[in-house]
Amino acid sequence: MIVITSPAGQIGRQVLANLLSSGAELRVIARDPEDLPAGVRADVDVVVGSHGDAAVVDKAFSGADAVFWLAPLNPQAPSVDAAFVGFTRPAAAAFKRHGVGRVVGVSMLGRGTPWAGRAGFVTGSLAMDDLIAASGVAYRALVNPYFMEDTVRQAASIKDQGAFFYPIAGDRKMPSVATRDIAAAAARLLFDASWSGAGEVPLLGPEDLSFNDMAGIMSQVLGKDVRFQQSTFEAYKDRFVSFGMSDAMAQGMTDMAWAKNEGIDNAVQRTLQNSTPTSFRQWCEQVLKPAVAS
Numbered sequence: 405m406i407v408i409t410s411p412a413g414q415i416g417r418q419v420l421a422n423l424l425s426s427g428a429e430l431r432v433i434a435r436d437p438e439d440l441p442a443g444v445r446a447d448v449d450v451v452v453g454s455h456g457d458a459a460v461v462d463k464a465f466s467g468a469d470a471v472f473w474l475a476p477l478n479p480q481a482p483s484v485d486a487a488f489v490g491f492t493r494p495a496a497a498a499f500k501r502h503g504v505g506r507v508v509g510v511s512m513l514g515r516g517t518p519w520a521g522r523a524g525f526v527t528g529s530l531a532m533d534d535l536i537a538a539s540g541v542a543y544r545a546l547v548n549p550y551f552m553e554d555t556v557r558q559a560a561s562i563k564d565q566g567a568f569f570y571p572i573a574g575d576r577k578m579p580s581v582a583t584r585d586i587a588a589a590a591a592r593l594l595f596d597a598s599w600s601g602a603g604e605v606p607l608l609g610p611e612d613l614s615f616n617d618m619a620g621i622m623s624q625v626l627g628k629d630v631r632f633q634q635s636t637f638e639a640y641k642d643r644f645v646s647f648g649m650s651d652a653m654a655q656g657m658t659d660m661a662w663a664k665n666e667g668i669d670n671a672v673q674r675t676l677q678n679s680t681p682t683s684f685r686q687w688c689e690q691v692l693k694p695a696v697a698s
Contacts, residue, residue: 405467406594407431409455410474411448412439414553415510418587419472419594420444426595433464458494465495465502470594473509475532479649484656488528489535499541506600507536508593510586511545512660513579513606514668523668524659537602544593546586547604549579549669552687555618559695562622567631571640571658572665574616574632579608579669582687585680606678612670613684625688626696637662 406423410416411432423430424447431449434440440450453460456475465471473495481487499507511533514526521527533545558568572578586607593599613621615632622630637658644654672678 405429405431405469407433407464407468407471409433409472410476411444412436413474413476415583415587415590416472416474418584419590420448422587422591423594424448426591428595431464431468433460455495456491458498461495461498462501465498465504468502469505469597471495471499471504471507472590472594473507473536475510475529479644479647479653481650481653483652484524484528485531487653487656488525488532492532492535496535496539499536500539504541505597506542506544506593508590509533509536509543509545510590511547511604513547513549513672514663515547515604517663517668517671519663519666519668522659523663524656524661526660526663526668528656533602533604542600543602544599545602545604546589546593547606547672548581548586549608550581550664552580552582552609552682552684553691555692556695559692562626562630562692563696566629567633568615568619568622569633569635570615571635571637571661572615574619574634575614576665576667577612577614577617577670578664579612579674580684581607581609581680582682582691585609585682589680606672607680608672608674608678610679610681610683612674618684621685622688622692625685625693 406428408420411420433451433455437450451464455461475488475491478487511529512526514520515530537543562568619630619632641654641658644657
């Protein structure tokens with residue numbers, strides 16, 4: 405039995421799709437089962453509720469061999485620690501109580517760097533990993549840099565203004581990863597019962613690019629001039645607050661961006677093992693271009 409959390413989310417739905425044709429017995433935890441396609445609901449066992457709820461995970465993890473774990477973004481959380489560690493604490497206890505064989509989680513790069521303790525969401529995700537590992541379950545944290553899909557959130561400004569914005573220096577070269585590659589790595593590890601202990605699996609994409617580099621690639625793919633403009637950290641935080649995010653969570657996003665600007669994502673060297681296949685150019689052709697067109 406494999407349990408999938410956040411099955412309707414950006415990564416979870418792709419993990420679920422990868423596993424559906426495997427013949428494995430699948431269970432999902434969903435707040436609203438209607439968010440799942442009707443055909444999917446017929447093929448999986450659905451536990452209704454939040455995977456931050458002790459009663460829900462106690463039911464869902466009974467008999468589970470493996471769990472895909474993703475702490476969803478809670479924009480109104482009172483603190484980053486509450487959003488990651490507090491949300492995960494009931495599940496960590498349930499992993500141990502039910503003797504879950506292995507857990508694959510979505511996390512972030514940064515462990516062991518000078519910025520790890522003051523990097524907002526990164527700091528919270530690393531503390532979450534420590535909590536899960538301390539439960540004694542076999543655990544692999546998929547540690548990620550910038551998601552290519554984050555660029556889609558600025559599709560409107562790319563279309564209308566020919567620009568996208570972050571508070572990170574335009575010439576800072578960093579890794580980036582497509583969520584499809586995160587989902588594929590998760591599915592492989594969920595199937596593989598040969599590993600044990602706790603560890604990290606970096607997913608770095610095939611190349612390091614700056615936002616200026618990305619702007620050049622977007623311009624070529626979209627057939628229009630696209631530029632990157634560096635914003636201030638203050639404006640970046642204010643934007644999240646204007647969307648209704650709590651001050652603590654908006655600060656957590658800002659602190660993460662600050663740490664990326666300092667180089668937190670550049671501490672792991674790319675190898676054949678941690679280089680994922682989808683290039684930014686390929687992603688732009690297949691994902692960004694249709695999003696901007698629409």
